């Protein structure tokens with residue numbers, strides 16, 4: 001039974017409100033895949049987002065756990081509890097960033113690898129759109145400076161240590177009152193070496209960062225995701241294409257793509273969350289500087305001018321978090337796909 005607030009009348013009224021909101025939430029959950037989760041136990045100033053007292057509890061779906069995220073602080077009701085994307089079924093290809101508003105009440109986002117490159121660009125975009133963003137990476141100074149700039153939360157974190165990930169997630173949840181969007185972006189290309197020249201310890205490190213890291217983040221965040229929550233795992237075209245010198249990277253990203261697909265069948269329907277794998281294309285970041293320096297394969301031969309800016313994958317990931325992308329749930333979405341680019345409003349590739 002939910003904890004009630006005060007007095008017999010307010011008990012009865014609170015019960016009525018809870019039942020009513022629960023029915024409405026189920027209705028929206030079944031029809032819109034939007035944020036439909038909060039059932040605070042007393043009417044508050046944000047009736048569609050929960051109330052002003054007590055705990056907010058997630059609407060329980062078959063096979064899912066009920067998760068309390070509020071902790072009784074009124075301001076925590078403000079985030080992630082009733083966030084619905086716009087429902088235009090015909091987004092304009094040229095609409096750009098502003099063509100698909102995420103929601104009236106943007107959900108808090110947790111992004112790993114936010115210190116630079118694609119993760120940084122993604123954090124900037126979500127912050128610009130009004131989301132609170134938890135920035136996770138090892139480079140504490142870089143994420144603190146970005147957090148100061150965009151109003152985010154810097155949480156230094158090495159994703160290869162599950163206890164550290166757990167603490168980082170808990171800190172973000174405590175600060176924001178929940179998490180609605182998880183972007184597993186941290187990754188490494190190293191080692192760049194042919195299989196017979198690779199030290200197993202370097203290979204292991206790559207798997208720890210690119211595969212175990214996302215696994216730990218998923219284990220620690222998915223239980224907090226409300227209905228309508230979104231997971232994006234940033235994989236790579238290398239997951240499906242063997243490339244000389246990248247055995248560890250190809251193998252870890254192939255593993256991540258499969259991890260994504262399994263998560264989708266295990267948790268998407270059960271929890272009412274969306275799960276995407278994402279291939280960002282060849283993007284102008286430090287990873288490609290390293291790649292050009294090592295030139296293990298044809299990707300390292302690409303001229304910098306041929307690479308795409310990190311703002312493009314950021315924009316596509318933003319699109320994936322809107323309801324317009326719900327039909328892509330469970331898929332590995334490729335940034336090079338013209339239809340995806342058009343829908344996300346990013347320029348076509350030449």
Ligand SMILES: NC(=O)c1ccc[n+]([C@@H]2O[C@H](COP(=O)([O-])OP(=O)(O)OC[C@H]3O[C@@H](n4cnc5c(N)ncnc54)[C@H](OP(=O)(O)O)[C@@H]3O)[C@@H](O)[C@H]2O)c1
Nearest residue numbers: 113115117118137138139158159186187236282283285287
């Ligand atoms: N750039 C491309 O062309 C391309 C293509 C396909 C896929 N991707 C994927 O896109 C993602 C982002 O790549 P990027 O190009 O932006 O690379 P990047 O510029 O090298 O950035 C990598 C990010 O991952 C973080 N990171 C690395 N190891 C970490 C660890 N142990 N714990 C926490 N954070 C860690 C780094 O932060 P710290 O060093 O501060 O920890 C950094 O923020 C990666 O998963 C990559 O595989 C990139």
